[in-house]
Each structure stands twice: as structure tokens, then as C-alpha cells.
Amino acid sequence: MDTKEKIADEVMSDEELEQIAGGSNLESSDDSKFLNTLLKGTSYHQCKQYSENDLKDDLEARMDVLLSWGSIGVEVKLSDNDKNTYILNGKEITRAEALAHAKNLVGKHLTK
Numbered sequence: 001m002d003t004k005e006k007i008a009d010e011v012m013s014d015e016e017l018e019q020i021a022g023g024s025n026l027e028s029s030d031d032s033k034f035l036n037t038l039l040k041g042t043s044y045h046q047c048k049q050y051s052e053n054d055l056k057d058d059l060e061a062r063m064d065v066l067l068s069w070g071s072i073g074v075e076v077k078l079s080d081n082d083k084n085t086y087i088l089n090g091k092e093i094t095r096a097e098a099l100a101h102a103k104n105l106v107g108k109h110l111t112k
Contacts, residue, residue, distance in 0.1 A: 024080050025055040027095065028065050031076075031084075034099065035068040038106050045071035056080075072105050074098050 032050040039046040047068040050061045062078055069076045069086075076098075077085040086098035093101070 024078075024082065024084070025052040027084050028052075028055045028062065028078060031069070032061075032065045035065065035102065038102055039068060039071075042106055044068065044106070069098070072102050074101060 029050055029052045032047050032055075035047050036049045045067045047064040048061070050058075050065065054061045055065070066076055066078070073088060074093075075087040077087070079085070084095065086093050086095055088098065088101055
């Protein structure tokens with residue numbers, strides 16, 4: 001098996017993908033879609049769904065995503081070039097932990 005076939009056959013975990021996917025606007029775009037769906041019909045702030053380009057060019061879009069995270073107790077420091085930073089109760093957590101917190105708090109379990 002050549003290297004290309006070997007790489008094509010490998011499956012990466014969410015944690016591994018998180019390490020290479022970067023964060024920034026792509027991560028925030030994914031967050032907006034997740035939060036929009038999860039928070040629909042709840043008392044928490046439901047942001048709109050944004051594309052990576054929306055978040056690059058629109059400060060209000062970025063603030064909308066931050067408000068959704070904040071409404072469920074997660075502070076997010078956005079980054080244009082690196083991964084976003086997620087903070088819960090004053091402690092830095094991973095994006096996966098932030099997503100899990102959101103699901104547990106709202107009581108819904110989404111599948112991809």
C-alpha cells in the first residue's frame with residue numbers, strides 16, 4: 001500500500017481534527033451552525049448560521065456567535081489565525097468540551 005492509500009484509509013478522531021483544522025472563522029462558522037440548531041426554541045440566545053466569509057467581514061456576526069456561547073456560560077476568544085479559545089467557569093477548555101457542555105446544558109444530543 002503506498003502512502004496516499006494509507007492516508008486515505010485513516011480516520012481521524014475529533015480531537016485530532018481539532019488540532020489541524022485550525023479554528024478561526026471556519027471554527028466559528030461551525031459553532032454558529034451548531035448553536036443555531038441546538039438553541040432553537042430555548043431561552044438561550046440563538047445566533048444565526050454564518051459562513052466563514054460572513055465571520056471574516058462582519059463584526060456583528062462574530063458578536064452574535066459570542067452572545068450565543070455567552071448565554072450558555074462559555075466565554076470564547078475568537079482568533080483569525082489560530083484556534084479559538086473556550087473558557088468555562090474561568091478555566092480554559094477544549095472546543096470539544098465546550099460543545100459537550102452546550103449539549104448537556106440544553107439537554108439535547110445532536111449527531112453529525
